Amino acid sequence: MLSKVIPLGLPRALILTFLSIFSVYSFAENAAVGQLSASQEQRQAAKDVVERLGYGHYREIKLDDALSAQILDHYLKLLDGSKAYFTQAEIDNYEQYRNQLDDDLQKGDLQAAFEIYNTYQKKLVKRIEQQLVDLESFPDDFVFDGKETLLLDRTDSPWAATEAELNELWKKRLTNSLLSLKLSGKTVAEARKTLTRRLQSQLTRVQQTRDEDVFQVFMNAYTQLYDPHTQYLSPRSSETFNIRMKLSLDGIGALLQSEDEFTKVVSLVPGGPADLAGELKPADRIIGVGQENGEIVDVIGWRLDEVVDLIRDPRASTVRLQVIPANAADNSQSKEIAIVRNTVKLEDQAAKKSIVTLDQNGQNRRIGVIDIPAFYVDFEAWRQGAENYRSTTRDVARLITELEAEGIDGLIIDLRNNGGGALQEANSLVGLFIDRGPTVQVRSAEGRIDILGDSDNSIVYNGPLAVLVNRLSASASEIFAGAIQDYQRGVVIGGQTFGKGTVQSVTPLDHGQLKLTRAKFYRISGESTQHKGVVPDIMFPNLFDHKEVGESALEFALPWDQVKQVPHKFYVQLPTWLPALRENHQKRSLQDPDLIFLAEQTKLIEQTRSIKSISLNEQTRQAETKRIEAQQLALENQRRKAKGLELIKELNEHEDKKDDPNQDAELVESGRIILDMIKLNQTAVTAQQ
Known part of the structure; x- marks a missing residue:
């Protein structure tokens, strides 16, 4: 098998600190204000x-x-x-x-x-x-x-x-x-x-x-x-970085950075406490931290390391965060979130299965769903040659077998919010759906290109396939989704992915250390996953602000480019089917209450983001807040009325059923797209007979 173990994406369960002027520890004996000098x-x-x-x-x-x-x-x-x-x-x-x-x-x-x-x-x-x-x-x-x-x-x-x-x-x-x-x-x-x-x-x-x-x-x-992603870390920051690498299993599982006077959430660790709680989101700003039932401490203007120290504490204890949501119109619209600190367990990051049940002309159709929060592998067991070590590919293969035994008509690989993991697993996971072939190209700083791929002829699943992604699908997720798209093995659905197609290494210096970018990933089509990410075949409304979230939101990000394509086969007639798939999806988008709600919600969020200035008049600000809340409530009740559900008077009366795939509008629509693919394929087969 042509593969290497290369960790991709953000280190699991790690609270990293992006460097800022207030992001390192300070000690006594500081120089007088305005009299600092270099050593x-x-x-x-x-x-x-x-x-x-x-x-x-x-x-x-x-x-x-x-x-x-x-x-x-x-x-x-x-x-x-x-x-x-x-x-x-x-x-x-x-x-x-x-x-x-x-x-x-x-x-x-x-x-x-x-x-x-x-x-x-x-x-x-x-x-x-x-x-x-x-x-x-x-x-x-x-x-x-x-x-x-x-x-x-x-x-x-x-x-x-x-x-x-x-x-x-x-x-x-x-x-x-x-x-x-x-x-x-x-x-x-x-x-x-x-x-x-x-x-x-x-x-x-x-x-x-x-x-x-x-x-x-x-x-x-x-x-x-x-x-x-290329950064200098001072000796103290290097020490803190290394400690957090070793102690990375405790905390809430969030990547934080300083932005002006705020502590901003960059991303959440899949399967981590914050991710499982479901309330903290990327681009949210943390303005206060409290312990259990204690007082919320205002942390605006604090150094990042001090905020992190408040958030980190013994596992099983509760931290309370005062947060300004990313889509808030102004800083007064904060909310309190309680998260139980814990160790990020492999079970929480492991792939899980479910089934979406759809009605098609009076017949129940079953679409299997495998949710992969991260590309994981038990590196220690793998290195020791253990026969049954835990990995994404092994777990997904087992889940596919179980789903097929339950009788599914198609399969969705759900990579939403999957920030990456081991390249080995992205590579081998593609191999479950193709007989053999290349999966990704890695170009080094010296210009050498290594081609990784699957050399196993066996296929675990050869049925209708969809890959669901969003803006937080990054690194290894993009390699998998890109390969499936390039092979035309399945349809990629959702939002444009994160766009991180680079690999970093840490180089020690006599004074501190340097984290620098050493390689870049390319799809077998020759297209880079850097900056642009993977563009789905069928797009869903985007709830993430591309100006705030994603590689393209980062100043000085390496550009998208291309290398030579690697020869590979094609599995289905996807280019031929796509016009009909998109047309059918568009028709449903105009009729389905959940899809209409998703599109209107996206418009409302974009309107809020477009606000350039705020009034310093209290009545004006209150009126603006009430107007936005009224719009949100009206959208929710419009959806509920169309579905025959009881209307609500306040937004906090409404709770999403997060664990029910049949209540997930994106999964349900992905299942319908798979059914469209099956119908188109049957029509094509009939025409050939």
Whole structure:
């Protein structure tokens, strides 16, 4: 068998920290604010990183004046992405470094980087201190009745011309923070106390910044230009990273990152506590953490490692998260989620079977479903040569046999939210559905292409097949779905996948370590899975924001490209059938209550995402919130009325039956598409006779 064990995707059950200016531990003996400087070890590490990137990264980029300009821009963006601290005059002053940083890095000269950061830190401290003073000007009976609005995303805004312009921005920000807390149920006095604690906590953390923090930010302003998965980890971050790798089985199973003053959920570990609880979603922002029945601690502005420490605790205990949902119109729309911490068990990640029952012309048809949360394998047992080691492929083969014994008409492989796993399993799983052939191509940084494939002639299942994916289907999931699509072995249905088609390795340095991209995956068609992912044959409405979730949402992501196609066979007449399959699906989309609801829900979410600014008027904000809630309620009742269900008065009265595949609109429609395939195939066979 042509296969290798290459872990793909996100490490299972691991709480990783994407690096940010507040993402490493701080200790006593910090330098005075605005007086940080580089150490000799950091200057040497800078030269080491330049050398490793020069010969080790998949992408060849010359460190020259052009890249120097990008480093400066990215560094300023990492420090002040919302353009709330620096003025245009200060930015103009830094133009002297635009063509200098490349030379500085090669010499290990970090003076310019620290100068910029020291100025930023002074301005940050000054802003926090001024906010604390300005809070006192809001009386307990303050009325939010103004006509001002606050722009939510200032990424494309120009730098402020004057400090007075920044003062106006910060006044609006403070007003919005108070209003958001008031709308969440606090009085103005309570909101003022909460904000005071939050700002004092943030001020303490900023004052604890160390030279290592600065060095890490600046080095990642450089490394991330190669691709977003290439990162420098300081010695302390490296130690934390390694500890979490070893202790990765405990926690809630969520990948987190810092974004401005918030802790953002990047993805959930399949089978982990957060995933099983079903309430926490990618792109949600965590603003508070509480233990069991204790008080919720406000964590806005906290360092990422400190938030993670609050969330992690002994297994079987409960953590309560205050969360702003990804589709919330503003920061006042938060909710509380309780999650029981636990070990991510193999059983929770293991493939599971179910059956969707459909009526076709008065006849019950049974469509088997195999849900694969991750591509797993018991590596230790495999290495020891154990005969019955646990793996995705072995479990799926067993489940297929059981489903066929129960009498199924077709099969759905459900890869929604599957973030990846072992390449070995993606490769061998394809082999269950084809007789033999290539499955994926791996191109190294040196340009060598290895072709992996299935050399076993046996087929476990040769019936009608569909693969269901969504935006969170990544890495190994994309390799499997892409191969099934390329072989025309089955129809791929759902949403465009994540698009992570790269492999990283960690290289130790004398000071810290470097995680860099070393290889890239390509389908047997020659198309990369990077950036674009796998585009389904039949698309479902997308509930995920492509600007927030997916490889294409990451700045400096490696591009999509192609290599030479590998010869392979085709199994069904899928290109011939697709027009009819799409037409039938479209007709049902206009008639089926659940599909109509899915499409309308997507439109409503997109409308909410399109909001660029929010009002600082309390009545206006309340009216907007009520309007959105009324629309959501109307959509749900429209669906319920069409299905003959009892109408509800509030959204929280409605509970989805998460474990019933017959209540899953996407699974049900995928089953109908399989029945359409069966009918088209029968028509084709009859025509040939």
